[in-house]
Amino acid sequence: MSVNDNLFVIIMASAIFYGTPLVFASLGELLAERSGVLNLGVEGMMLLGAVAAAWVSTNVGGPAIVVLPLAIVAAMIAAGLGASIHAFLTITLRVNQIISGLALTIFAGAAGLSSYLAGIWQLGQTPVKHQFGKIDVFGLSGVPVVGPILFHQTLLTYFSWVLVVAASFYLFRTRAGLHLRAVGESPQTADSVGISVSRYRYFHVIFGGSFAGIAGACFSLMIVPTWVDGMTAGQGWIALALVIFGFWRPDLTLIGAYLFGALSSLGLTLQARGIHISTALLTALPYVMTIVVLVVVSNTASRRQLGAPAALGKPYEREER
C-alpha cells in the first residue's frame, strides 16, 4: 500500500475537492458583505449557476475546451442576474436585506426557478456531456503526500486559488479595494470623499453573486456531475457561515472551506474504508460545527475586532446625511 493511500492523504485531497464550491461561494459573499450588503440568496444563486452550466455543457456543441469555459460564464451570468434582483431591492429600494436574500433563495432554489428550468430543459436524465475531471499537474500527482492533495485536482480548484489570491490583493493592496472596505465600514465617509456607495455595492453584490454561480457549476460539472434538483444541499448556507468563520478575509475563508469540505466527505471516505458509522449523523456534523464555531467566534471577540464591516446589513440613506 503506497503512502498515497493513507487515510490522511485521501481525506485532505477530498477536502479540497469537496471544499472547492464553498471557496467560490464564500468568496463571492465576502465581496458583497465587504460592501455592506448581506445576501442570503447564495443557495439560490448557486442552483441557478448549476442549472445554467449543466444546460451549456449538455447542449452547446464543440470541444470541451470551448464548452466548459462557456458553461462557467453562463453560470456566472445566471447567478449574477439573480444577485441583481437582490441588489436593486436592497440598494435602490433599501428593503430588508435578510428577507430579500431569502426571497432570492426561495425564488431560485430547490423548489423554484432552478428546478423549473431543469424541467423545461429536460436536464437530469443523463450526466452532463462535458465535465471537469481531475488533472495531473506537471505529472506530479504521484509525489508522496502532496501529489494527490495539491497536484491532482480539477481546473476549478486551481481557478479558485487564483481568485483567492486576486481577491486578497484586490481588497488589501488596491485603491478600489480600499474604497470597497470604506463603503462597507462607513458609507457616509466614503460618500463624502466622492466614492459612489451604490455603484460599489451594485458591482460587488452582482459580481460576488456570479461567484456563487461558479460554485453551483462545481456541483453540476465536477462533483455530481449531472443535474439533481436541490443538488447544492444547503452548502450555500454554510458559505454564509464561512465568511464569518474566516473573519471576512479570503485566505482564512479558504481554510474554513476545506475544513468543511473534509467534514462533508468524511462519511464517504470512512465508509469506503469499511468503517461503519451512521452517514446520517455524519452529514449533520458540518451544520453543528457551524453553530459551534459561530458561538465561539461571537463570544470571544466583538464583531468589530473580527473585521465585520460596520455597515453590514444597513441600507445607506444619503438623504439622512
Place this chain on the structure above:
Amino acid sequence: MSRFGLRLEPRSNLPKWLPWAVPVGSFLAALLVGAIVLFATGQNALSVYGRILDRAFLSEGAFTGTLISATPLLFTGLCAAVAFRIGFFNIGGEGQFVMGAIFGSGIALKLGADAPGILSVAAMVIFGAVGGGLWGLIPGILKARFKTNEIITSLMLNYVAAVIATYLIFDSNSFWRELTGSGAVFPKGKILPVGSWWPNLDFGSIIVPFGFVLGMVIAGWLYVLQRKTRFGFEMRVVGGAPTTARYAGMKPTRIVVAVAALSGALAGIGGAADIGNFRHVLDPKGLQQSGFGYAGIVVAALARLNPVAVVFVAVLLGGITNAGYALRGPDFPAGLVGVLQGLILFCTLGGEVLARYRITRSVRTPAGVNILEAS
C-alpha cells in the same frame, strides 16, 4: 445623487388603504411577473393559472385539500410573524416544524391504540409545541447569551432536524420505525394508531381539518396577546426600539428567549398537525420536500406580520401549494410553486417601499452641492 439612484421620499402620512393595497398589489404583481416567466419559457400562462385556480379552490374537494396544505403554512406563518415582529429573524421554522412532527408522532405511538383519541390528540399538540419550542430555544438562547447571529444558527438547525428525522427512519432501529412486514425491507415509519388521527369537521361540501381550526384559534389568541397584554406591549417596544426597551426597564434578552420558544412552539404544533391530520406517519422525505418552514416566511411577509391576516394568506398560498401537488406531472412545470412564492416575497418587499415612499428620479449633482443654493 447616486448614479443608479431613484430618490425615495417618505410619505408624510400613510394612507388608510395601505395595509390592504400592499398585499393585494404584491400578489397580483407576482402573478404578472410569473406569467412573463411562463410565457418566456413557452408555457401558456393563462392555462397554467387556470388549472391552479381550478385545483386550488374550484373543483370538487379542492378546497379541502387546500385547507390541508394551508394548515402547516398557517403555523409556520405564525412562527415567522411572531419572531420577525421583535426583529428576531427565526429562519428555523423548517427545523422546528420537523421536531414538532417527531415529538408529536412519538407521543401518539407511545400512547398507542388503547388511549382515548382526545387524549392522544391533545398530547400531540403539547408534545409538538415542546419539540418545536425546544428547537426554537437554541437560537434564542445563543442570541441572548452570546449574541450569536440567529439567522445562521436557526438555519443550520433546519438541516440538523432533517438529519435527525432521516436517522430515526432510515439509519437506525428507532421507536418511530416500522420494523415488521414490508417495513423490514423498505425503511418507513410506524403508522400512528387510528385513534390519534386528528378529526375533521364536516360542513357538507367542505371538510375542515382540526389542525386548521386550532391554528385559527391560536392566531386569534396571538392577536390579543400582541395588542392587549403587557407582554405584547413589550414585544412591540423591543421590536421597534430595543434601546428604549432597556431604558424602560424591560429585559430584551428575556423577551427574545420567550418569543424564540413561542415561535418554535408554533411551528412545532404545525408539524404535529401535519402528521395528525394528513400523513399519520413520520415521513422525513415528505416533510423535507414540502418546505413549509421557508414558505411560512412568505406567508408572514404577505400578511405584514399580522396573525389574523396570516390565516387568510395561508389559505391563499395553501391553494397554490395544493394545486402544485395535484397537478404534478410531465405537463405541469415543476418548481413553479417556488418561483411564485419567491416572486410574491420580492413584490411584497418592493411594494412596501413603493407604498411608504414617493419615488422620484434623482438629479445628478456633485456630492454635497445643493442645486438650488448653487444657483
